[in-house]
Amino acid sequence: MTDRGESGRDAGAAPERIKSPLFLHRDSYRRRRIMDAARFLPVLGLLLWSVPLLWSAAPEGAVSSSAALTYIFGVWAILALAAFVLSLYLGRGEDEPGSGG
Template sequence: MARDPLPLFLERGVYRRRRMMDALRLLTVLGVVLWLIPALWPNDPSAGAQTLAMSRALFYIFGVWAALIAISAVLAFRLRRPEGSDTGAEDVH
């Protein structure tokens, strides 16, 4: 006996929930990339390049950290909502 084929399209709520979970996973990668940017800043005064202060790098890292927390909190809050409470257009049957 053959199984019923899987539906071609997912329901809107399930699709959005999966994309938000994907966004949370990619947020980790984005955070690592953003935290590595200060490693590319010039810091050798003998090379003649303008150097950046360590305090500026620390402010940048703290800002990225705070932004990642805020974004992940918003996404986590949206994932905790029940699926039936979408704020978008309602489907009329």
């Protein structure tokens, strides 16, 4: 499910390969990795927020509500902070075609 998944298989394959070089300049490389981070962030969030599924529902081993709230809101704050940091780097300049890759 990437932006170029379809075009990579389709007719656009050949020109695309010509257009984008195999190895990128250092800056472009860094920008690509930040995009990767932006893609990874929601996956990380989903994983962290799935942790409560592991918590026991039985009364004796149950997690206390204060701990649960602290954990969930803590993840929330970290995600928002990480998104803020990424948004500083994901400037307008990255919109050129092929940035999906």
